[in-house]
Amino acid sequence: FGGLPSAMMMDSRGKDDVQMMSQFGGLPSAMMMDSQQKDDAQMMSQFGGIPNAMTMDSRGKDDAQLMSQFGGIPNVIMLDSRVKDGVQMMSGFAGIPSAMMMDSRVTNDAQMMSGFGGLPSAMMMDSR
Numbered sequence: 001f002g003g004l005p006s007a008m009m010m011d012s013r014g015k016d017d018v019q020m021m022s023q024f025g026g027l028p029s030a031m032m033m034d035s036q037q038k039d040d041a042q043m044m045s046q047f048g049g050i051p052n053a054m055t056m057d058s059r060g061k062d063d064a065q066l067m068s069q070f071g072g073i074p075n076v077i078m079l080d081s082r083v084k085d086g087v088q089m090m091s092g093f094a095g096i097p098s099a100m101m102m103d104s105r106v107t108n109d110a111q112m113m114s115g116f117g118g119l120p121s122a123m124m125m126d127s128r
Helices: none
Strands: 005-011 017-019 032-035 042-047 050-057 064-065 076-079 100-103 110-112 124-125
Touching: none
Parallel strands: 017 042, 032 124
Antiparallel strands: 005 064, 042 050, 064 076, 100 110, 110 124
């Protein structure tokens, strides 16, 4: 919608890639820490520091895609979990953190998402 990027894809083959994107307001929209070997961490924010979608794939060469079309409300989160259990979380309302999920069976992923405007909206740590 309206000249905003609707998809962001990243694939890290041999190193840790952390990608942050904020379209409006210059607010910090993601703070990610990951100490595993070949992890993908993606975050995209289109309006005022509010994350639209967050997805994380910390296993091998899997691709993680995220799309957002409407301001501040995530509508699609896709996670490619070919070799591990996927951890997904989605918040459908802009000001309410709706999920905090931890998958400690394989990769010890911890994800947090908050939709408040001026606050750091995501902090992910993987301390395996």
